[in-house]
Amino acid sequence: MNPLSSINTPINSGAVLADAYGVSNTQTGVGSTAGVQAVNAGASAPSTNTAANDDSGLVLSGRAERAQKIEAMAKDFFQDGSFSSDKLPNLIQRLYQDGILSDGQLNRLTNSGFDIPPAEDQSLADFIDEQRATLTNSGEDRELAGTLDEAKWVMRTMDSIQSPAVAQKANRVASDITALLDSDRTLTDQQKNQYQGIKSLMQLASMTGEHQQATGQLNSYLALAKQH
Template structure:
């Protein structure tokens, strides 16, 4: 609930969400095809994604205060902080926007260490997860609204 997620926590979180019925098997399969996998045998970093975001925002602010990636990271931090409301369509939209911007950034192949790549991929995975959870809730909400109208 406090948003202190680490890269190593993502597979367990996804597994729990699937076990609790929040994520369907189809969503789980789609997420796994998009990069959410069980960590390899390499030792994952212990830095939380919140701390990683704080460090990256500070670093970018020093180097290039007008860098648009700063806003993306601030939005990502907001999504992580509000994961207790992850089924919100508004949060899902923000996560989808951040996911798109992170994908563009990572596709530009910035010079990153292996540890940094792992953190960036973890952040991207969390945004995928948040956008999927909100989309699932939105679809359920639409179905509920439709069923309510059908009863009239």
């Protein structure tokens, strides 16, 4: 496992994340100057108009910009259903560079024991389908089937992770997978890695949906603006 806690330097830049997971700016294009400029290309220049600088206007602008970035992220990573655990480092960097995850949120993941499992080529969606096909009608298997169905639902709705409902379901799935990994259920190393990949993705999805209030949105927007 590759925990975020293995990063000795405080998480305060995309470069730190890239170095920690071997994700170069060349690979993702997210941390490059051109990438940053592209992210901000749609942002209009600050206005001297009093109404335009009103806090409520910044909140609305920040919320809309964040939603657009989340939709773009979901399209790039999840639209074709091929997301696998080896893409988690790239996803983390993308979420951070786009201002969807803050320093504080990433550090909270660190403190919660967030892990990135060894890379598996099989997509998480295919793994879920494969596992569902092997489950029986026992009570334990029915519960696991429900968890897997919810995990797949979250993966299909990653463009809506700002929604508290999506974040809450992702958090519930992460808790269920934790219980599964801590149980006596016999799992192969490959299964453990894949379930850990699902858990880590759910933790990310849950974390990105926590700041829904106007104050949090405003602070996130202002922090992102200061970076550039």
